Amino acid sequence: MTDNKTDTTWLDCIKWDADGLVPAIAQDHATGRVLMVAWMNREALQLTAREGRAIYWSRSRARLWRKGEESGHVQILHELRLDCDNDVIVMQVEQRGGIACHTGRQSCFYKVYSNGQWQDTDPVIRNPEDIYAHKHD
Template sequence: MTDTRTDTDWLDCIKWDADGLIPAIAQDAASGRVLMVAWMNREALQLTAAEGRAVYWSRSRRKLWRKGEESGHIQVLHELRLDCDNDVIIMQVEQRGGIACHTGRESCFYKVFRDGHWQDSDPVIKNPEHIYEHKHE
């Protein structure tokens, strides 16, 4: 019997949305903290697995982006999982530099609902102007 599977058959198991995307959760492999949620298309997911680092699809810029390509804060992939409905990816990552959020915080989930409104609960580790200052040169 001939094996007719291809190297990308695992991508066919994914239930992509109408735009060909799947939500991807980045979780710190050591602490378990959710760092961010972004989107992946087929190519981004394939590159993430191949390169061992998080690659996302930017819906606003309509292009692939490797996490940390501008900030240096890359996400090294430790484990990739698919949920039971095949429509959400979760990645265990090592967040280089300890900053996942473009605001300079560890996590994009730094707002806590208290007393009827959202409050910033996590400190800024590094000023975003300093993270992205080379972009303005």
């Protein structure tokens, strides 16, 4: 998926919040499962469309974050959608490695409310310490 490098008018349609961000939902293109939610600024969204992979704005690090840059779990973009209010992005993605969550699970939405409490329901596919071991070198 690519976009015209000079025409950015499509970005003007988005209702950015006061910090210049928009929430972005990453959804598995094959199953429809919601994998994660993150934030994008204008540059992140433009680069996502241009490069064909999910690029977010990290609020905690105050910088662009290419999904998978540390874990190797890249999200390949299949489709971008904008909601009716122009303030939420949904991305259909192929999740490389099958892990979207930094906890080592397929999805960040692995907690289910049941009997008055949150229950972890999805297994850890890979230990996060193994995924991010190189960060401590």
